[in-house]
Amino acid sequence: MKFITRLWGSSLGKKYLMALSGIALWFFVIGHLLGNLQVFLGPDKINTYAAFLKSQPGLLWGARLGLLAMVALHVSSAISLTNLNRNARPQPYGHPRAPFGSSYASRTMMMSGLIVAAFIIYHLLHYTVQTPAVNLTGVDFSEYQEAVGTTTRHDVYRMIIIGFRHPLVSLFYIVAVGLLSLHLSHGLSSMFQSLGITRWSKTGRDCLARTAGLITFVGYASIPVAVLLGLGKEVVK
Amino acid sequence: MKVRLKVWRQSNPGTPGAFEEHETPDINPNMSFLEMLDVVNEDLASKGQEPIAFDHDCREGICGTCSLVIDGKPHGPHQGVATCQTYMRSFSDGDMITVEPFRAAPFPIIRDLVVDRxxxxxxxxxxxxxxxRTGNAPDxxxxxxxxxxxxxxxxxxxxxxxxxxxxxxxxxxxxxxxxxxxxxxxxxxxxxxxxxxxxxxxxxxxxxxxxxxxxxxxxxxxxxxxxxxxxxxxxxxxxxxxxxxxxxxxxxxxxxxxx
CATH class of the missing domain: 1.10.1060.10 (Alpha-helical ferredoxin)
Known part of the structure; x- marks a missing residue:
C-alpha cells in the first residue's frame, strides 16, 4: 500500500508517472507518424493500412483505451504537480527576469501541453469521429468510400487531401505539431532525468530530445504542407 | 561609485511588505555586496531609519548563510559565486539594483531580506x-x-x-x-x-x-x-x-x- 501512496503521493513518484505515460504517448506519436507518412505512397497504401486497422477492432480499441488511460495519467499528474509548484511560490519576484538558465520549452510545458490537448480533441473530431461541422469543408468525410472488388472501404486518402486543402485547418495542424515538438524537445530529455537514467550526459539527452522533436515536426508538418502545395491533385479533384 | 537599490522591506512575517528605493552613499567598487549593504545600513541608522535586515555570516562563500535575489538572480550576476563574494565592481555607477528575499512558501520571510530556511x-x-559507532578514532x-x-x-x-x-x-x-x-x-x-x-x-x-x-x-x-x-x-x-x-x-x- 505504501508503494501506491508513495508513488502518487510524492513529487518524485508523480514525475515517474509523468515520464512513463509520456514515453507511451511518444511511442504513439512515432507510430502514428509512420502510418500517416504512407499518404506519400499513394491512395492504395494508406487506404489498405486504414482498412487493416479497422479490421482489428480488438487491437484498435485496446490501443485507444490504453492511450486514453495514458493521457489521463499524464494530464492528471501534470495538474497535480502544477498545483504543487504554484503553491510553493505564492509570492512572485518583483524583478521581471525569467528563471535564470531555463529554456523557453521548459517554462511553457503546461501551455504547450494544453494547446496540444485542445488540438487532439479537434483532430479526433475531424478525422476519427468525422464530425462534418468541424472540417470547414461542409462535406461528410465518412461518405468518402472507395470500391475494392465487390466491397467498399473508407477513402482515407481523399479525406486527408480534402481535409488539409483548407488553409485554416492546415495552419492549426502545423501550429499544434510545432507546439508538440517544443513539448517533446523538453519532455523527452526530462523523461531520462525523472526516471534517473544517466546513461547519457545532459547535453546529449537535450540534443537527442531536440532532434526527435524536430523530426516529429518535419514529419507531421510535411503532410499539410505537401497537400497545400498540390499533393494528390491528380487523384482527388 | 553610487548605486540605487530597490529593496524589499517587510517589518515582520505578518505584515505585507513592499519595495523601497534607496541611494547608497559613495561606495568603494571593491566592496562586496554585503559590505555595500553595511554602508547603506550605517547611513540609514545615522538618519534614524531602520536598517535593512539581511542574512550573512562567514562572508567567504562557505557557510551558506547569505542569500538575496539580485536583479532576479539568486546570489547576483556571477556563476558559482555567493552574494558575499559578489563585488560592487560587477555593477556600474548609477545602476538600479533590485534586491529581494528568496521566495518560497517553505521559506517564510522573517524580516526584510531574511527568510527562515x-x-x-x-x-x-x-x-x-x-x-x-562512537569511541576511539578509527584508522x-x-x-x-x-x-x-x-x-x-x-x-x-x-x-x-x-x-x-x-x-x-x-x-x-x-x-x-x-x-x-x-x-x-x-x-x-x-x-x-x-x-x-x-x-x-x-x-x-x-x-x-x-x-x-x-x-x-x-x-x-x-x-x-x-x-x-x-x-x-x-x-x-x-x-x-x-x-x-x-x-x-x-x-x-x-x-x-x-x-
Whole structure:
C-alpha cells in the first residue's frame, strides 16, 4: 500500500508517472507518424493500412483505451504537480527576469501541453469521429468510400487531401505539431532525468530530445504542407 | 561609485511588505555586496531609519548563510559565486539594483531580506545523516572508497545549503539541495546501511515542507554558488525509484508498513 501512496503521493513518484505515460504517448506519436507518412505512397497504401486497422477492432480499441488511460495519467499528474509548484511560490519576484538558465520549452510545458490537448480533441473530431461541422469543408468525410472488388472501404486518402486543402485547418495542424515538438524537445530529455537514467550526459539527452522533436515536426508538418502545395491533385479533384 | 537599490522591506512575517528605493552613499567598487549593504545600513541608522535586515555570516562563500535575489538572480550576476563574494565592481555607477528575499512558501520571510530556511534542517533531520559507532578514532582510510565515488561524493558535499536552488526554481523546488545530500551520503560506503531509508525519508520530508517538483529547467544548477550538477537529481530519482521497488532492506516482503 505504501508503494501506491508513495508513488502518487510524492513529487518524485508523480514525475515517474509523468515520464512513463509520456514515453507511451511518444511511442504513439512515432507510430502514428509512420502510418500517416504512407499518404506519400499513394491512395492504395494508406487506404489498405486504414482498412487493416479497422479490421482489428480488438487491437484498435485496446490501443485507444490504453492511450486514453495514458493521457489521463499524464494530464492528471501534470495538474497535480502544477498545483504543487504554484503553491510553493505564492509570492512572485518583483524583478521581471525569467528563471535564470531555463529554456523557453521548459517554462511553457503546461501551455504547450494544453494547446496540444485542445488540438487532439479537434483532430479526433475531424478525422476519427468525422464530425462534418468541424472540417470547414461542409462535406461528410465518412461518405468518402472507395470500391475494392465487390466491397467498399473508407477513402482515407481523399479525406486527408480534402481535409488539409483548407488553409485554416492546415495552419492549426502545423501550429499544434510545432507546439508538440517544443513539448517533446523538453519532455523527452526530462523523461531520462525523472526516471534517473544517466546513461547519457545532459547535453546529449537535450540534443537527442531536440532532434526527435524536430523530426516529429518535419514529419507531421510535411503532410499539410505537401497537400497545400498540390499533393494528390491528380487523384482527388 | 553610487548605486540605487530597490529593496524589499517587510517589518515582520505578518505584515505585507513592499519595495523601497534607496541611494547608497559613495561606495568603494571593491566592496562586496554585503559590505555595500553595511554602508547603506550605517547611513540609514545615522538618519534614524531602520536598517535593512539581511542574512550573512562567514562572508567567504562557505557557510551558506547569505542569500538575496539580485536583479532576479539568486546570489547576483556571477556563476558559482555567493552574494558575499559578489563585488560592487560587477555593477556600474548609477545602476538600479533590485534586491529581494528568496521566495518560497517553505521559506517564510522573517524580516526584510531574511527568510527562515529551517525547512532544510528538518529535511536533514529526516535522513541526512549516517549512524556511526562512537569511541576511539578509527584508522584513517580503513574503509576503501573508490576514487570515482569519492570525487562525486565530494562534488555533492560542496552544497552549503543556502537555498539558492529553491529561490531560482520556477517551482521553488528543493530537489537540488536534497539530491546533493542524498548523493553525498549515498555514494560513500559509510552511507550504505541507511541509503534506502534515507532517500525515502528525505523526499517525504521535502514534500511535507511544501517545496515544488522538478521540471528540469536547470535554473538551480545555473545559480548554485557551488555549481552542484543537475545529475544529482537524476541520481536521487533513481535511488528513490529503487527504494520504492525494494522496500526497506531487511524487512520481510509483505510485512505491515507500520512495523
Amino acid at each position: 529551517k525547512a532544510f534542517d528538518r529535511i536533514m533531520q529526516a535522513g541526512g545523516f549516517i549512524s556511526v 584513517a582510510n580503513a574503509i576503501p572508497v573508490p576514487k570515482i565515488a569519492a570525487d562525486l561524493a565530494m562534488d555533492a558535499a560542496q552544497c552549503i545549503g543556502c537555498g539558492a536552488c529553491v529561490a531560482a526554481c520556477k517551482n521553488a523546488s528543493a530537489m537540488l539541495f536534497v539530491s546533493a545530500k542524498v548523493s553525498h551520503l549515498g555514494l560513500l560506503p559509510q552511507g550504505q546501511p541507511e541509503r534506502q531509508r534515507r532517500v525515502l525519508a528525505m523526499v517525504e520530508a521535502m514534500d511535507k515542507e511544501g517545496f515544488g517538483a522538478c521540471t528540469v529547467t536547470g535554473s538551480c544548477e545555473a545559480v548554485c554558488p557551488k555549481e552542484i550538477s543537475l545529475d544529482f537529481i537524476s541520481r536521487m530519482n533513481r535511488d528513490y525509484g529503487r527504494s520504492l521497488l525494494q522496500g526497506e532492506p531487511g524487512r520481510k516482503a509483505g510485512a505491515s508498513d507500520e512495523a
